[in-house]
Amino acid sequence: MGDVVNLKRFKRRIEREQSAKQADANRVRFGRTKSERVMDERRAKRTDDLLDQHRIDGEDAP
Secondary structure, X not given: OOOOOOHHHHHHHHHHHHHHHHHHHHHHHHOOOHHXXXXXXXXXXXXXXXXXXXXXXXXXXX
C-alpha cells in the first residue's frame, strides 16, 4: 500500500512551483537595470527632440 498524500498540500506545492517558474520568466522578460531604463529614456527624449526640430510651424505650414 502506498503512502497517504494530502491532496491540498500537493496542489499547493505544485501551484507554488508554477508560480516560481512564472516569476523567473517575468524577471527575464521584464526586468531591466536602472541604467537600461535611463538609456531608454534618453533615447526617447533625443528622438522626440529630433522630431521637434524638423517640425514646420508657422503661417506657411500646410
